[in-house]
Amino acid sequence: MVSTSLPGGTWTLGDLPVTRFGYGAMQLAGPWVMGPPADHGGALAVLRAAVELGITHIDTSEAYGPHVTNQLIREALHPYPDSLHIVTKVGANRDQQGGWPPARDPESLRRSVHENLETLGLDVLDLVNLRLGDAAGPQPGSVAEAFETLVGLQQQGLIRHLGVSNATPEQVAEAQAIAPIVCVQNMYNLAHRQDDELIDALAEQGIAYVPFFPLGGFSPLQSSVLSTVAARLEAAPMSVALAWLLQRSPNILLIPGTSSATHLHENIAGAALSLSDDDLAELDKIGR
Numbered sequence: 001m002v003s004t005s006l007p008g009g010t011w012t013l014g015d016l017p018v019t020r021f022g023y024g025a026m027q028l029a030g031p032w033v034m035g036p037p038a039d040h041g042g043a044l045a046v047l048r049a050a051v052e053l054g055i056t057h058i059d060t061s062e063a064y065g066p067h068v069t070n071q072l073i074r075e076a077l078h079p080y081p082d083s084l085h086i087v088t089k090v091g092a093n094r095d096q097q098g099g100w101p102p103a104r105d106p107e108s109l110r111r112s113v114h115e116n117l118e119t120l121g122l123d124v125l126d127l128v129n130l131r132l133g134d135a136a137g138p139q140p141g142s143v144a145e146a147f148e149t150l151v152g153l154q155q156q157g158l159i160r161h162l163g164v165s166n167a168t169p170e171q172v173a174e175a176q177a178i179a180p181i182v183c184v185q186n187m188y189n190l191a192h193r194q195d196d197e198l199i200d201a202l203a204e205q206g207i208a209y210v211p212f213f214p215l216g217g218f219s220p221l222q223s224s225v226l227s228t229v230a231a232r233l234e235a236a237p238m239s240v241a242l243a244w245l246l247q248r249s250p251n252i253l254l255i256p257g258t259s260s261a262t263h264l265h266e267n268i269a270g271a272a273l274s275l276s277d278d279d280l281a282e283l284d285k286i287g288r
């Protein structure tokens, strides 16, 4: 059992205890998640600070850089503490323009799992999310062939747990009919609330919901209501956005991204903010 002073306490992903306050490593690669970071030493320092502060859940992908983020994680943290769980995803490649073309055929998925094992320096991946849809969001369509490929790799002992990402509720259900999942990683934040019903349904099943772009991603969250509530609480808008997610549902795990140790500290302190019922009612107006 992990004990933590991080806001939100802990959650168990399958059989893996993690802090609900995690870290998303995507922003460590170069601009638009291509190439190396401008500050290599700074990127390593952020990763080490995350672990020193008690974070036990890091989110990554072989597609970040590509390869760059996984290599930074390995350089900064390998050999990994037993308590640390690195979650990766497969299902998209990168092209020369920085796009994210789907790569969900069985051969691409197998290759990507092996690449993740190699760049992270692991024998088994703790949790692999099958990334669906495209840059515009989830798209309908069967996930059976791709998900069954990952189940096969799980049965070979290369993956402990599975999840889906950028998925419609129908795709989540289709995957669950094939094999258990321990998380769904979709876009969700104060202003982007399409998954409200899905989050509640997953909470009832004890499955984690891990919002990507919790702070708005490449376009930081901006809202006059958010600014007003933050000013009243004498807090940063980013702090309010993270605290709101932690209070929204106990199955929500945070993976805010940052390339700055200062922001990492600010986000941990900020997510501990306690929001009153009145604050929550006001913030609810943003995304509804």
Ligand SMILES: NC(=O)c1ccc[n+]([C@@H]2O[C@H](COP(=O)([O-])OP(=O)(O)OC[C@H]3O[C@@H](n4cnc5c(N)ncnc54)[C@H](OP(=O)(O)O)[C@@H]3O)[C@@H](O)[C@H]2O)c1
Pocket: 023, 024, 025, 026, 027, 059, 060, 089, 131, 165, 166, 185, 186, 211, 212, 213, 214, 215, 216, 217, 218, 220, 238, 255, 256, 257, 258, 259, 260, 263, 264, 266, 267
């Ligand atoms: N499954 C998927 O398809 C998918 C898609 C996208 C992302 N993800 C995952 O989700 C994670 C989170 O998403 P994200 O990093 O793209 O977006 P995010 O967490 O919503 O926002 C990150 C941005 O917020 C800024 N930021 C962070 N803390 C701040 C603070 N205290 N004050 C001001 N600015 C702050 C960061 O800039 P600084 O670097 O300057 O702090 C960065 O530009 C990623 O790291 C990745 O692991 C998954």
